[in-house]
Amino acid sequence: MKLAYEKPVINKLRSGLMNKFGWSPAYARKVRTNIDGVSIDDLVERYGSPLFVYSERTARQRYRQMYNAFSTRYPNVQFGWSYKTNYLQAVCALMHQEGAIAEVVSAMEYDKARALGMPGDQIIFNGPHKPYAALEKAVSEGAVINIDHLDEIVDLETIAKKLGRTVHVGMRLNLDAGIYPQWSRFGFNLESGQALDAVKRMASGGKLKLNGLHCHIGTFIMDPQAYAREVEKMVKFGYEIEDAFGFGMEYLDIGGGFPSQSRLKGVYLPPEVAIPNIDEYAETITTALSHALKPGDFPKLIIESGRALIDEAGYLVTTVVATKRLVDGTRAYVADAGVNLLFTAFWYKFNVELDREAGGVNETSVIYGPLCMNIDAIDEGIQLPPLKRGARLIFSPVGAYNNTQWLQFIEYRPNVVLVTTNGEVEVIREAEDLSDIQRRERLPKHLELLKKA
Amino acid sequence: MRTLSQLALSDEGFVFDPNTGDSFQVSATGLFLLQALKDGRGDDEAAQLLTEKYEVTLEEARRDCADFRSRLRNLNLA
Ligand SMILES: Cc1ncc(COP(=O)(O)O)c(C=O)c1O
Numbered sequence: 001m002k003l004a005y006e007k008p009v010i011n012k013l014r015s016g017l018m019n020k021f022g023w024s025p026a027y028a029r030k031v032r033t034n035i036d037g038v039s040i041d042d043l044v045e046r047y048g049s050p051l052f053v054y055s056e057r058t059a060r061q062r063y064r065q066m067y068n069a070f071s072t073r074y075p076n077v078q079f080g081w082s083y084k085t086n087y088l089q090a091v092c093a094l095m096h097q098e099g100a101i102a103e104v105v106s107a108m109e110y111d112k113a114r115a116l117g118m119p120g121d122q123i124i125f126n127g128p129h130k131p132y133a134a135l136e137k138a139v140s141e142g143a144v145i146n147i148d149h150l151d152e153i154v155d156l157e158t159i160a161k162k163l164g165r166t167v168h169v170g171m172r173l174n175l176d177a178g179i180y181p182q183w184s185r186f187g188f189n190l191e192s193g194q195a196l197d198a199v200k201r202m203a204s205g206g207k208l209k210l211n212g213l214h215c216h217i218g219t220f221i222m223d224p225q226a227y228a229r230e231v232e233k234m235v236k237f238g239y240e241i242e243d244a245f246g247f248g249m250e251y252l253d254i255g256g257g258f259p260s261q262s263r264l265k266g267v268y269l270p271p272e273v274a275i276p277n278i279d280e281y282a283e284t285i286t287t288a289l290s291h292a293l294k295p296g297d298f299p300k301l302i303i304e305s306g307r308a309l310i311d312e313a314g315y316l317v318t319t320v321v322a323t324k325r326l327v328d329g330t331r332a333y334v335a336d337a338g339v340n341l342l343f344t345a346f347w348y349k350f351n352v353e354l355d356r357e358a359g360g361v362n363e364t365s366v367i368y369g370p371l372c373m374n375i376d377a378i379d380e381g382i383q384l385p386p387l388k389r390g391a392r393l394i395f396s397p398v399g400a401y402n403n404t405q406w407l408q409f410i411e412y413r414p415n416v417v418l419v420t421t422n423g424e425v426e427v428i429r430e431a432e433d434l435s436d437i438q439r440r441e442r443l444p445k446h447l448e449l450l451k452k453a
Numbered sequence: 454m455r456t457l458s459q460l461a462l463s464d465e466g467f468v469f470d471p472n473t474g475d476s477f478q479v480s481a482t483g484l485f486l487l488q489a490l491k492d493g494r495g496d497d498e499a500a501q502l503l504t505e506k507y508e509v510t511l512e513e514a515r516r517d518c519a520d521f522r523s524r525l526r527n528l529n530l531a
Binding site: 010329386 | 460467475476477478479480481482483485486487492493501505506507508509513517518520523525527528530
């Protein structure tokens with residue numbers, strides 16, 4: 001009987017590699033054989049590799065957990081699903097089923113929400129680019145509009161005049177919540193008086209009625225206190241303008257930015273340790289609210305969380321297509337997915353799991369993607385046992401921003417499937433073929449190489 | 454090859470290089486290969502030996518031997 005084979009590995013020992021409990025990182029590995037009970041093998045066999053896989057169960061759990069964290073502490077809570085985080089229809093529909101309205105930042109996203117069946121008054125329209133026609137449509141359909149700049153005030157006044165009625169609007173603020181970098185390019189600055197000037201401008205125009213304040217202080221905010229500072233400043237400003245102009249604030253939209261269990265590059269601590277629990281955020285925010293608000297005043301608290309709701313629900317299954325040894329001795333793997341599909345690889349260090357146990361001592365390895373581009377590395381310095389061609393690597397969490405920011409670059413984009421709560425697998429976006437990529441192109445007659453039959 | 458022949462190997466997969474004082478850890482197959490190379494076998498012969506003892510094709514064993522050899526070079530062991 002021959003012995004089971006594992007690839008030969010030799011590693012230099014450094015003191016400290018073996019800890020005193022006898023656990024050796026040289027043999028530590030993470031294995032995931034299935035997603036919600038559906039085996040990785042089965043998934044790849046049926047839908048190919050690479051493959052994005054979403055867990056409906058996780059997405060719904062995350063939503064409920066976060067919504068409950070806020071709604072059990074404050075009586076008037078509304079979530080707005082941030083389309084840019086993931087606008088696959090199935091994902092948006094799932095969030096809407098859970099009770100979120102839509103939060104969009106472009107004409108395209110607005111159209112998407114409408115096409116999915118969201119009425120205008122269930123859409124929050126944010127962002128610095130609201131083309132006039134889209135803005136007019138959104139206003140006439142009753143959308144919540146959060147103004148980004150003075151030119152938009154002009155547009156909205158024109159629209160109000162045309163419709164012959166006052167238009168209710170919210171405005172986006174930017175403020176110092178102790179977060180660096182401060183996102184000062186969106187909305188009106190609070191501390192400098194810019195925001196107050198804009199309100200004066202709206203009051204004097206007489207066509208717009210300000211009824212809400214919006215702010216989004218950044219993304220992946222690890223400090224709950226930053227939200228407390230945001231909320232205090234928003235409430236204070238709201239009462240100031242109510243006193244001065246009679247505009248009552250019906251909602252406070254505090255944006256998103258809550259972290260997922262992902263690991264920012266350069267952060268040493270694992271996410272379970274580094275990232276505060278969602279209840280801490282909810283507690284800090286609602287406590288700050290109750291201190292700042294007048295007794296009995298409960299404006300709608302709108303939360304536009306994106307990443308924290310969907311990131312953990314998404315996985316990318318990839319396959320090793322080649323193994324290499326770099327000149328400096330580092331082990332390298334070429335995977336069939338890279339930064340073309342994992343745009344967030346530039347900022348995050350993913351959790352990488354094998355789909356089965358693999359023998360052998362870990363080596364410091366690099367995982368490259370399939371692109372013929374030097375930037376295409378998804379992990380540099382990961383500890384992996386020696387892998388064979390065909391081995392599968394599962395990356396997570398990848399549900400936020402990858403299926404919107406992915407690139408149609410060099411490669412086709414693969415299937416995206418959803419494992420439903422009752423364990424079925426549904427394709428929610430089909431793999432592309434050449435027709436998807438060329439459908440909008442026109443080849444001028446004199447450049448045609450093939451004679452049409 | 455001078456270094457290779459001087460390496461001290463333990464059955465548990467620890468390797469000591471008396472020239473530098475460095476220690477290494479090898480997998481079972483790594484140890485087997487290292488022993489073969491230390492005994493003066495060529496890559497082809499070492500690969501053949503691997504296939505006799507382990508569940509592996511000659512093609513894969515050849516590739517892994519070449520890779521292991523380049524790894525030894527990187528570690529200044531060959
Ligand atoms: C206005 C606005 N709301 C919500 C979000 C969602 O942010 P996150 O995914 O960090 O929760 C963003 C993201 O940039 C945003 O710009």
